[in-house]
Amino acid sequence: MEKKVLLGNEAIVQGALEAGVDFVSTYPGTPASEIGNVFSKIANDLGIYFEFSTNEKVALEAAIGASFSGLRCLVAMKNFGLNVCSDSLLPLCYTGTKGPMVIIVADDPNCWSSAQSEENSRAYAFLAHIPMLEPSDAQEAKDFTKLAFEISEKFNIPVIVRTTTRVAHQKMPVICGQNQKSKIKNQNVAGRFVKDVERFVTMPPRVLEMKKELLEKIEKIRQFAEKLSSDTQFSRGKVPGNLGIVTSGVSYLYVREALDKLNLDLPVLKLSFFYPLPENKIKGFIKNLKKVLIVEELEPYLEKETERLAKEANCELEVIGKKVLPEVGELKTEIVLPALIRSLNKKIKNPLEAKNKLQALPKRFPRPCPDCPYWLVFGALKKVAPEGTIFGGDIGCYMLAGMPPTNLQDYLFSMGSSIGIGHGIKKSTGQRLIAMIGDSTFFHAGISALINAVYNKSNPLVLVLDNRTTAMTGHQPNPGMGKTGSGSDAVEIKIEEIARACGVKNVKVVDPINIEELQAAVLAFLNKKEVSVIVARRTCALLAKKQSKK
Amino acid sequence: MKKTFNIVIAGVGGQGLVTLNQILAEAAKAEGFDVKTSELHGLSQRGGSVETHIRFGDKIYSPLVALGEADLILGLEMLEGLRALPYAGKKTVFLINKFSLPFFGGFSEKEVLKKIGTLIKTRKYLVPASNICKKEFGSEVVSGIYLLGQAVFKKIIPLKPKTVLSAIKKVVPEKYFELNKKAFNLSKNG
Numbered sequence: 001m002e003k004k005v006l007l008g009n010e011a012i013v014q015g016a017l018e019a020g021v022d023f024v025s026t027y028p029g030t031p032a033s034e035i036g037n038v039f040s041k042i043a044n045d046l047g048i049y050f051e052f053s054t055n056e057k058v059a060l061e062a063a064i065g066a067s068f069s070g071l072r073c074l075v076a077m078k079n080f081g082l083n084v085c086s087d088s089l090l091p092l093c094y095t096g097t098k099g100p101m102v103i104i105v106a107d108d109p110n111c112w113s114s115a116q117s118e119e120n121s122r123a124y125a126f127l128a129h130i131p132m133l134e135p136s137d138a139q140e141a142k143d144f145t146k147l148a149f150e151i152s153e154k155f156n157i158p159v160i161v162r163t164t165t166r167v168a169h170q171k172m173p174v175i176c177g178q179n180q181k182s183k184i185k186n187q188n189v190a191g192r193f194v195k196d197v198e199r200f201v202t203m204p205p206r207v208l209e210m211k212k213e214l215l216e217k218i219e220k221i222r223q224f225a226e227k228l229s230s231d232t233q234f235s236r237g238k239v240p241g242n243l244g245i246v247t248s249g250v251s252y253l254y255v256r257e258a259l260d261k262l263n264l265d266l267p268v269l270k271l272s273f274f275y276p277l278p279e280n281k282i283k284g285f286i287k288n289l290k291k292v293l294i295v296e297e298l299e300p301y302l303e304k305e306t307e308r309l310a311k312e313a314n315c316e317l318e319v320i321g322k323k324v325l326p327e328v329g330e331l332k333t334e335i336v337l338p339a340l341i342r343s344l345n346k347k348i349k350n351p352l353e354a355k356n357k358l359q360a361l362p363k364r365f366p367r368p369c370p371d372c373p374y375w376l377v378f379g380a381l382k383k384v385a386p387e388g389t390i391f392g393g394d395i396g397c398y399m400l401a402g403m404p405p406t407n408l409q410d411y412l413f414s415m416g417s418s419i420g421i422g423h424g425i426k427k428s429t430g431q432r433l434i435a436m437i438g439d440s441t442f443f444h445a446g447i448s449a450l451i452n453a454v455y456n457k458s459n460p461l462v463l464v465l466d467n468r469t470t471a472m473t474g475h476q477p478n479p480g481m482g483k484t485g486s487g488s489d490a491v492e493i494k495i496e497e498i499a500r501a502c503g504v505k506n507v508k509v510v511d512p513i514n515i516e517e518l519q520a521a522v523l524a525f526l527n528k529k530e531v532s533v534i535v536a537r538r539t540c541a542l543l544a545k546k547q548s549k550k
Numbered sequence: 551m552k553k554t555f556n557i558v559i560a561g562v563g564g565q566g567l568v569t570l571n572q573i574l575a576e577a578a579k580a581e582g583f584d585v586k587t588s589e590l591h592g593l594s595q596r597g598g599s600v601e602t603h604i605r606f607g608d609k610i611y612s613p614l615v616a617l618g619e620a621d622l623i624l625g626l627e628m629l630e631g632l633r634a635l636p637y638a639g640k641k642t643v644f645l646i647n648k649f650s651l652p653f654f655g656g657f658s659e660k661e662v663l664k665k666i667g668t669l670i671k672t673r674k675y676l677v678p679a680s681n682i683c684k685k686e687f688g689s690e691v692v693s694g695i696y697l698l699g700q701a702v703f704k705k706i707i708p709l710k711p712k713t714v715l716s717a718i719k720k721v722v723p724e725k726y727f728e729l730n731k732k733a734f735n736l737s738k739n740g
Contacts, residue, residue, distance in 0.1 A: 005575045005585075030592025113592030137586070137613075170613040171571065171587040173579045256611040333616045352616050358635045358669065362656045366563065366598030400596060405654050472592060 003173040008163060009034035011138040011174045012104055015145025016074045017046070020180030022099070022190065023066035024050045025059040027444065028473035029078030030113035031168040032106035036076060037474055040485045048182045052476050052485035055415070055444040056081030060088050060103070067097040067158075068200060069191030071183065072149065076104040079119040080414060084445070090128045091202045092158055094210040096217070098199075099191070100152035100159075102145060103130075107164045109297045109330035115399060116414050118328065120298040121162055125275030129214050131221050132160040132274040134249035138172045144272065155221055157214075162274065164297065166250045166330065222276040232270045242290035243343055246282065246306055248274060251295045251331050258337040261351055277305055283313035293343040294321035297331050365403040373538035374398050376512035377465055378406045381434065384519045385526070389432040390425060392418035394446075396438035397472045397540075398465045408436075416445025422460035423453040432526055434461045440470035440478040442495055447502065453531045454503040461525045462533045464495050467540040475543050499533040506532035513538060554607035555708055556615040560634040561626030562651050563600045566694045569721060570624075571602045573698065576717035577709050578606035588613035599630055622706055626694055627651050628662045628676075635669060643673045643706050647697055649680035649690075675700070677740060683733055692733035699737030711738075 006014060012035055016024070024043065026036040036052060043050035049066070053059035056077045063073040077085070082105050089103075105121045108114040125132040131151060135144040141163060148159040183190040202210060247255050248271040255268060269285045271277070286292050286306065294303040303321035310317040324339040325331065334352045341348050368374050378401050381391070393399050393412035402409030411421055422435035437446050442464050453460060470476040477483045482492035499507045506528050510518045518536060525532035539547075557574065559567050571587045578585035585606040603615045618639040625631015625646035638644070646666065650659045657665070666676070677700060679693040695718065701707045702714050715734055722730050 003579070005572065005579055033591065112590050115593075165590070166588055166613060169589050169591060171575050171589070172585060172610075172613075173575075253611040253613070257616070260611075332614050333612050352618060356618070356635045356638050356669075358633070361629065361633050362653075364562065364597075364599045364629070364653050364656065366593060366596040369564070369597065397596070399593075472596075474591070 001175045004176055005171055006138050006174040007034060008138045008141040008168040008170045010038055011142035012145045013038045014176055015142040017179040018177045019146045019149035020072055020182060021048060021074050022071040022182045022184050023063060023073045024048060025053050025062040026076040027053055027056045027059050027081055028470055028476045029081055030473055031108055031165045032076050032078045032104060033473040035104060036476060043486050046182060047184050049184050050486050054479060055084055057085040057088055060085040063101055064092055067099040067101045069193045071099040071191045073099060073101040079105060079107045079121045080116060082121050082124055093128045093130050094202055094207060094214055095200055096156040097152060097158055100149050102148040102152060103158055103160045105160050105162050106168045109164055112165050115412055122274055122301050129218055130158060130160055132162050133272055134162050134274050135167055136250050136252045138170050139174050141167060142174050155217055157217055164250055218276050225273040225276060225278040226280050228272055243293060244285060244289040245293045245295055246302060247295040251297055254331050254333045254336040255295050257333040258340050261337060279309055282306060282309050286310055286314050286317055289317060291318040291320060291343060295336055299327060366400055367403055368397060368400050369541055371541040373467060373512050374465055376515060377536050378408055380515055380518045380522060381408055384523050386432060389434060392422040392435035394418035394437045394441050396441050398436055398438055415441050416449050419446055419449035419453060419462055423458040426458045426460050434463050436463050436465060439464060439466040439480045439495060443479050447498060451502045459528055459530050464535045466495060466535050466537040469540050469543050471540045495535050504531050504533050506530060509535045509537055511538050512536045554605055556620050557604040557622045557624060558601055558615050558620045558634050558637045559624045560601045560630040562630060563597050565626045567600055567602045570694050570698060571604055572721045573717045574604045576720050577714045580713050580717060581709055583607055584610045586610045586613040599633060601634060622701060624697060629657060632666050638672060644670050645675045645697055645701050647680055647693055648676045648678040686736060687729060692730055695730050695733045696737045699734040700740050703738045
């Protein structure tokens with residue numbers, strides 16, 4: 001078997017290819033973006049259908065349609081994307097899938113590349129009753145993607161593979177197998193939708209029967225999980241302090257490092273399934289222990305589940321977790337190791353105590369590239385926006401406006417929210433407000449907020465920073481660019497035309513290189529009684545460089 | 551070689567850390583080692599402080615180098631090389647590009663040099679890789695490869711120069727290979 005050095009996300013692509021994926025849809029978001037990037041390069045040659053969708057809800061719905069038509073589907077997104085698509089995710093678990101569907105969700109503990117929240121998407125497994133697998137490294141990212149397709153096919157249910165930054169952006173040599181051919185040839189139709197009202201329509205009273213069927217299905221999958229061989233368990237020799245460890249995902253790697261460092265031989269149960277949990281396996285593992293340490297990042301879901309199971313299997317058991325491990329930020333070996341020492345309650349010297357303390361150095365904040373056209377926009381705003389103007393931020397490169405030295409960001413939430421929140425502030429205060437939003441974000445979630453502002457007679461100034469791409473995540477095409485994710489020509493959808501169609505009267509398109517024109521537009525529109533939209537359009541400098549080399 | 555070799559590369563987003571990561575991973579794999587790396591994309595890549603980790607040896611679990619455990623800290627920029635100090639232990643080698651990318655509120659070059667002099671107590675090399683590459687090739691873009699070359703030719707990284715060069719060939723786009731090869735080989739005399 002061939003071994004290739006792959007990034008976790010590339011390994012997921014490989015897993016999907018080995019499972020014979022037909023249909024892939026995604027919206028880019030770090031740390032999941034490379035999955036779409038790779039498919040956008042290879043899909044045409046392999047006869048796979050691929051699209052960058054306008055947002056994650058549409059991406060999931062596209063895949064639902066494909067699954068109902070019998071195709072094998074992959075959907076990829078970052079954690080917040082799951083929030084966006086959750087409205088369709090829950091009914092999908094009720095109807096179930098026809099062609100198998102795997103959903104990749106990438107969490108970002110420590111918020112390396114995420115504003116808005118340190119979301120732990122595991123909670124969705126409970127909310128939606130959706131099976132969830134947690135790979136720990138790139139090899140497992142590939143293997144679990146394949147396994148998820150198997151489970152989805154066997155039980156007709158979508159399956160989530162949940163990664164985290166340190167899995168998605170981890171490289172290692174991965175054992176690769178044979179690709180299976182997709183059913184699609186050259187993006188041509190290959191599926192067929194066969195009407196089945198009982199199966200695809202969630203109208204009451206059928207919806208409650210569906211829920212019952214779903215819960216039964218989950219119990220069957222739990223039986224499957226009990227027998228899974230990728231749940232590894234180590235138990236060698238005598239157990240010091242009768243302590244065992246339950247863990248999953250990347251945390252498992254830190255557990256192994258810490259045990260090696262301490263030269264300790266403790267029983268470890270590493271779980272592949274987060275939901276449904278193999279409860280009997282866990283009960284069997286904790287039955288003869290005095291203490292169990294649960295090593296997991298962020299919220300203590302596994303810990304609470306283990307506490308619940310201990311009531312039946314071993315009510316004397318001491319369950320240790322967030323008492324010795326942080327609930328905020330990612331784990332690493334040097335955090336797991338002292339937690340392990342504390343749980344053992346023995347005097348062991350920590351071999352990883354930092355030897356070199358360093359006083360805080362001046363922080364180098366991320367910032368737009370030197371030749372980024374956004375500098376022109378930020379400069380213009382600094383120059384002409386009156387004192388006290390409120391600047392609404394949104395998700396994309398322009399949120400770097402909030403960093404020093406520009407400091408142009410007074411609130412920042414989620415995709416498209418600069419307009420929605422800006423509207424609320426305008427209605428409540430009448431203060432001057434500029435809602436900044438990028439082109440891809442505008443298409444993703446800005447349009448309904450813009451319609452709301454017009455409809456409800458609000459008057460924020462919406463400034464669309466149109467750099468003709470989805471820049472932050474690596475230059476993925478969007479509906480404004482006239483190209484699809486697989487590189488074919490598409491209708492170029494113009495933001496200014498959308499604004500006009502939404503009823504916006506004050507619309508202006510400016511190339512920000514014409515600084516005075518931009519300044520004048522900002523000044524003129526800031527005092528309008530109705531919603532105004534300025535589209536500051538200039539191609540991302542990195543993309544322009546790439547395009548000129550072609 | 552001891553059980554595991556740990557490298558932290560520290561620099562500024564856009565300096566090519568991810569490429570160096572890939573080259574080292576390919577080279578370690580080619581010599582039969584187990585290898586893992588960790589890197590960051592997206593927001594954290596945009597001109598801020600960035601570090602990537604590479605670990606290779608018999609069997610690697612974590613992709614992250616633990617504090618105090620680095621064998622080599624490769625600094626592509628002076629202040630960023632210094633920033634990686636908590637990863638250093640008693641035997642860590644520092645190989646730092648004598649090059650600074652100043653920023654608002656940062657230290658002067660003189661100040662950074664002074665701090666490097668007093669705070670880094672283990673073996674260290676300050677190499678004007680960016681200047682050399684600019685002079686030789688008219689571009690500092692290959693300064694990371696030049697530094698990597700020094701680490702390999704000085705036998706700080708236990709990988710053969712031949713293997714690393716093959717890995718460079720595998721990883722960098724074909725049209726840039728000659729330039730990268732020249733920078734790598736030039737470092738032999740550095």
